[in-house]
Amino acid sequence: xxxxxxxxxxxxxxxxxxxxxxxxxxxxxxxxxxxxxxxxxxxxxxxxxxxxxxxxxxxxxxxxxxxxxxxxxxxxxxxxxxxxxxxxxxxxxxxxxxxxxxxxxxxxxxxxxxxxxxxxxxxxxxxxxxxxxxxxxxxx
Amino acid sequence: xxxxxxxxxxxxxxxxxxxxxxxxxxxxxxxxxxxxxxxxxxxxxxxxxxxxxxxxxxxxxxxxxxxxxxxxxxxxxxxxxxxxxxxxxxxxxxxxxxxxxxxxxxxxxxxxxxxxxxxxxxxxxxxxxxxxxxxxxxxxxxxxxxxxxxxxxxxxxxxxxxxxxxxxxxxxxxxxxxxxxxxxxxxxxxxxxxxxxxxxxxxxxxxxxxxxxxxxxxxxxxxxxxxxxxxxxxxxxxxxxxxxxxxxxxxxxxxxxxxxxxxxxxxxxxxxxxxxxxxxxxxxxxxxxxxxxxxxxxxxxxxxxxxxxxxxxxxxxxxxxxx
Numbered sequence: 001x002x003x004x005x006x007x008x009x010x011x012x013x014x015x016x017x018x019x020x021x022x023x024x025x026x027x028x029x030x031x032x033x034x035x036x037x038x039x040x041x042x043x044x045x046x047x048x049x050x051x052x053x054x055x056x057x058x059x060x061x062x063x064x065x066x067x068x069x070x071x072x073x074x075x076x077x078x079x080x081x082x083x084x085x086x087x088x089x090x091x092x093x094x095x096x097x098x099x100x101x102x103x104x105x106x107x108x109x110x111x112x113x114x115x116x117x118x119x120x121x122x123x124x125x126x127x128x129x130x131x132x133x134x135x136x137x138x139x140x
Numbered sequence: 141x142x143x144x145x146x147x148x149x150x151x152x153x154x155x156x157x158x159x160x161x162x163x164x165x166x167x168x169x170x171x172x173x174x175x176x177x178x179x180x181x182x183x184x185x186x187x188x189x190x191x192x193x194x195x196x197x198x199x200x201x202x203x204x205x206x207x208x209x210x211x212x213x214x215x216x217x218x219x220x221x222x223x224x225x226x227x228x229x230x231x232x233x234x235x236x237x238x239x240x241x242x243x244x245x246x247x248x249x250x251x252x253x254x255x256x257x258x259x260x261x262x263x264x265x266x267x268x269x270x271x272x273x274x275x276x277x278x279x280x281x282x283x284x285x286x287x288x289x290x291x292x293x294x295x296x297x298x299x300x301x302x303x304x305x306x307x308x309x310x311x312x313x314x315x316x317x318x319x320x321x322x323x324x325x326x327x328x329x330x331x332x333x334x335x336x337x338x339x340x341x342x343x344x345x346x347x348x349x350x351x352x353x354x355x356x357x358x359x360x361x362x363x364x365x366x367x368x369x370x371x372x373x374x375x376x377x378x379x380x381x382x383x384x385x386x387x388x389x390x391x392x393x394x395x396x397x398x399x400x401x402x403x404x405x406x407x408x409x410x411x412x413x414x415x416x417x418x419x420x421x422x423x424x425x426x427x428x429x430x431x432x433x434x435x436x437x438x439x440x441x442x443x444x445x446x447x448x449x450x451x452x453x454x455x456x457x458x459x460x461x462x463x
Contacts, residue, residue, distance in 0.1 A: 062418055065427030065435055077434030079427055111453060118430060118449040120422040120456050 043087050044100040048127065049134025057132050061122060070139055080119060087137040093117065103133040156324040162298040162344070163317045165235050169301055172227055179223055235280065235314045242282035242314055245273060249285070249292030249305040249327065252334035252439065253402055253415040260358040267358050268386065270402035271415050273342045276350040277320050285311045293329035296342050302328045317344035324416070333438035339416025360389025361405050361462055372458025375451040379444060387462070401441060408462040414439070426456035 055072060058064075064074025068082035092098045092106060093114045105112070107129040110119040124132070161167045193199050248255040258267045258274075275281045285294055287305040294313060295302040303313040317323070327338035345353060364370055373390070376382070382391035384401035407413065410420055417435050418424040428435060430452060431443040444452070 060419075061421070062424050062427075065418060065424045066430065075435035077427055077431055079430040079434065111450075116449045118426065118447075118452045120426045120453040122421060122423045 043137040046100045046134040049130035054131035054135030087140040104129045158297040239282040242280035246284045249287040252338040268403035295328035296325035298323040372454035375455040422456040
């Protein structure tokens with residue numbers, strides 16, 4: 001069964017209208033599996049992070065003093081990198097894998113992850129950082 | 141939100157409004173504005189009704205003499221006299237402008253921030269601060285106004301009217317806050333590229349709280365015990381910040397010397413930096429030091445693109461710690 005999957009994909013992707021029901025179901029299951037896996041296509045999910053609260057916090061902390069952040073009002077400074085596509089990056093801070101837990105840790109204490117960074121630690125709580133990360137992952 | 145000391149943990153008030161007054165003078169000015177607007181609106185509506193009637197043509201015409209004598213002379217004389225009498229009577233209730241029996245505070249308008257100087261009652265020395273005017277509630281306060289460069293104008297709509305600040309001349313404004321609170325003010329005379337980001341806050345405290353606040357502001361900045369903050373203090377000197385900024389206890393300026401930038405002795409106690417542009421915390425302080433022109437293009441403070449990350453963070457943390 002498993003060995004036939006690749007050929008089913010090829011067949012169904014070319015002749016998907018004619019594909020029988022079972023291979024189509026398998027294909028759906030396979031693609032869904034891809035989405036859940038680590039290096040998937042969808043944005044990382046931040047447990048307990050609320051996108052709107054995150055946006056409000058980013059506005060309140062005025063992160064735009066140094067970063068360009070879409071839909072957040074402020075100076076849109078360029079001392080730090082633009083965050084327009086931060087949710088699509090493979091790495092943050094020039095070398096840390098862009099995963100939800102890393103992002104939260106970075107927001108809370110940047111010098112702990114990268115000693116020479118100019119970004120200060122602003123005393124965010126774990127929860128605040130989760131909300132902010134949730135918003136940042138909408139920027140793709 | 142993170143807990144900070146001073147006014148920083150109080151949410152800032154919304155933009156200033158002439159419709160929400162916090163003191164006697166602003167109440168009188170508000171009442172006059174509403175009264176005059178109401179009278180003008182009623183007269184406008186009456187004229188429009190007469191115009192509509194005249195266009196319909198079914199009404200019996202009045203003699204021109206009656207129109208001129210009645211609507212042209214008698215009506216304006218009566219209405220304007222009433223309004224004049226009322227506004228004269230109400231204006232007389234405005235606070236007398238003068239420094240007698242008032243707490244004197246000096247405010248100097250600069251491009252584009254406000255220098256505020258208090259007299260320390262204990263030592264008699266002047267205490268320089270910036271962008272926040274702290275006053276006791278229920279007491280007349282006389283603001284001696286001056287400008288260092290171009291004409292500015294101080295306007296705190298919730299408390300009083302506007303008063304121009306003119307280089308080389310001292311003007312004054314007496315105001316009083318009847319209830320504690322934070323009142324936003326704004327430069328009201330176009331003064332250059334960052335005129336729009338030249339705001340300030342008036343913080344009205346109960347008398348005892350004001351006295352305590354003034355006593356704490358009179359203190360010089362202490363040598364920090366934390367090594368990280370000590371590093372920030374060293375970075376302040378390394379970066380030659382003292383060329384334009386004073387931190388009392390570390391970089392005492394000459395007495396009477398005009399400082400180019402705000403006194404930073406207690407910058408961490410102020411709710412905002414850059415005259416109402418950014419909230420005060422390590423992040424905004426670091427961003428401001430790295431590139432002030434992002435938030436406030438044209439400001440005189442130069443950017444520090446070459447400062448290393450550790451020094452920048454330490455400096456921002458040190459400034460935030462100056463409560």
